[in-house]
Amino acid sequence: MKNFHALIVGGGGTGAAVAHDLALRGLRVTLVERGEVTSGTTGRHHGLLHSGARYAVNDQESAIECIEENLILRRIAPGSFEENDGLFVAVTEEDVEYSHAFIEGCAECGIPAQRLTAAEAFRLEPNLSAETILAVRIPDATMDAMRLPLRFFASAKSNGAEIKTYTEVVGITKRGNTVRGIRVMDHATAKHYEIGADIVVNATGPWSGQVAEMAGVDVPIRPSPGVMLALRGRLCNMVINRMTPSGDGDIIVPQRGLSVVGTSSWVVDNPDNLGLPKDHVQRMYDEGAKMIPRVLDAPFRAAWSAARPLIGERKADAESGRALSRTFKCFDHADEGVEGFVTITGGKATTLRGMAEATCDVVVEKLGLEAACRTRETQLLPFEAYYT
Numbered sequence: 001m002k003n004f005h006a007l008i009v010g011g012g013g014t015g016a017a018v019a020h021d022l023a024l025r026g027l028r029v030t031l032v033e034r035g036e037v038t039s040g041t042t043g044r045h046h047g048l049l050h051s052g053a054r055y056a057v058n059d060q061e062s063a064i065e066c067i068e069e070n071l072i073l074r075r076i077a078p079g080s081f082e083e084n085d086g087l088f089v090a091v092t093e094e095d096v097e098y099s100h101a102f103i104e105g106c107a108e109c110g111i112p113a114q115r116l117t118a119a120e121a122f123r124l125e126p127n128l129s130a131e132t133i134l135a136v137r138i139p140d141a142t143m144d145a146m147r148l149p150l151r152f153f154a155s156a157k158s159n160g161a162e163i164k165t166y167t168e169v170v171g172i173t174k175r176g177n178t179v180r181g182i183r184v185m186d187h188a189t190a191k192h193y194e195i196g197a198d199i200v201v202n203a204t205g206p207w208s209g210q211v212a213e214m215a216g217v218d219v220p221i222r223p224s225p226g227v228m229l230a231l232r233g234r235l236c237n238m239v240i241n242r243m244t245p246s247g248d249g250d251i252i253v254p255q256r257g258l259s260v261v262g263t264s265s266w267v268v269d270n271p272d273n274l275g276l277p278k279d280h281v282q283r284m285y286d287e288g289a290k291m292i293p294r295v296l297d298a299p300f301r302a303a304w305s306a307a308r309p310l311i312g313e314r315k316a317d318a319e320s321g322r323a324l325s326r327t328f329k330c331f332d333h334a335d336e337g338v339e340g341f342v343t344i345t346g347g348k349a350t351t352l353r354g355m356a357e358a359t360c361d362v363v364v365e366k367l368g369l370e371a372a373c374r375t376r377e378t379q380l381l382p383f384e385a386y387y388t
């Protein structure tokens with residue numbers, strides 16, 4: 001079998017999972033990342049392993065992807081999660097009304113959901129608001145945003161993948177309408193050079209539109225930032241969500257000794273220029289406190305923003321990006337007349353493995369190979385193995 005060379009652009013969770021999958025299928029793999037691995041959106045999210053319940057009413061495709069991958073990741077990456085479950089809490093009559101559609105949506109998506117009285121919820125989480133009327137328990141969990149992808153990188157490396165950090169793609173080389181490789185700049189030496197490949201996978205998340213443009217194709221991506229607020233102290237031990245359709249400040253994730261409140265949503269053209277709107281930070285306090293009032297008194301640790309790679313036309317939901325699906329999409333740019341170039345974008349950190357499986361199925365088919373995905377059953381190496 002010819003040893004095909006696949007080049008992956010982007011060292012977030014998605015690129016890591018693609019590298020692992022292709023290396024397991026026997027390809028020669030090189031991944032380039034312009035900064036440190038996980039330095040994009042991946043290293044900056046809440047760290048919530050989604051059960052999918054957040055999307056069970058309005059975005060069921062994404063909800064089903066989340067619950068499926070949530071179960072697979074627990075199996076292949078044991079020890080990476082605090083298996084703390086989550087609560088959706090209703091603090092108004094409107095929230096209670098929504099809980100009916102919520103429980104129904106969870107059932108439709110195969111997400112286990114257990115209705116609790118306020119007293120039962122308080123026994124689990126004493127800091128909940130006194131306004132709590134009911135809660136629903138679902139299988140959310142806390143993950144380490146960086147260490148989970150590092151396990152994919154470590155496993156890819158041990159199967160021969162080369163990971164080149166501080167290596168930025170500045171151009172895509174083509175022969176006719178076929179992509180033949182990439183032009184990169186090494187940030188350590190400021191040298192430019194080319195790397196050839198049989199296929200190039202664009203896994204640059206919110207930057208995927210910019211990288212696709214270098215190949216002369218279009219990816220309808222809407223970089224959609226959100227603000228997160230880290231407070232000192234664990235205000236809860238489970239993941240706390242508000243029983244509402246997705247909105248601002250409706251998630252609190254306990255992360256080691258911190259509590260992370262998120263998030264907001266707006267859209268930008270350039271994912272390198274997000275800013276940190278002060279009113280969004282204030283909204284994290286105001287909305288978070290409706291679920292856990294102690295949010296208002298907890299000492300501030302940090303606030304930051306990161307951009308979701310949402311798939312949507314430029315005009316779609318121009319204000320906030322809330323209505324755009326959290327599902328993912330793999331684009332084979334042969335459909336636009338450019339061969340040898342595939343983009344994977346959208347999705348969640350929770351669905352990184354599933355995104356990679358879908359992409360690598362396309363890659364091997366394009367190369368005329370028969371090589372089945374093995375990542376559902378292959379246990380990942382510990383994150384430390386990435387460094388050793």
Ligand SMILES: Cc1cc2nc3c(=O)[nH]c(=O)nc-3n(C[C@H](O)[C@H](O)[C@H](O)COP(=O)(O)OP(=O)(O)OC[C@H]3O[C@@H](n4cnc5c(N)ncnc54)[C@H](O)[C@@H]3O)c2cc1C
Nearest residue numbers: 010012013014034040041042046048169205226308349350
């Ligand atoms: C506020 C917020 C909260 C979130 N919370 C959660 C959560 O709790 N749970 C969850 O499951 N999901 C969450 N998400 C979604 C999740 O973080 C993203 O879907 C996921 O991290 C995207 O990973 P990625 O690898 O596709 O993109 P990225 O992590 O952004 O990786 C892309 C990489 O490409 C690199 N790159 C860009 N251009 C180039 C170039 N020219 N050359 C080389 N490299 C390049 C970048 O440096 C970057 O490292 C959240 C998102 C946001 C914005």
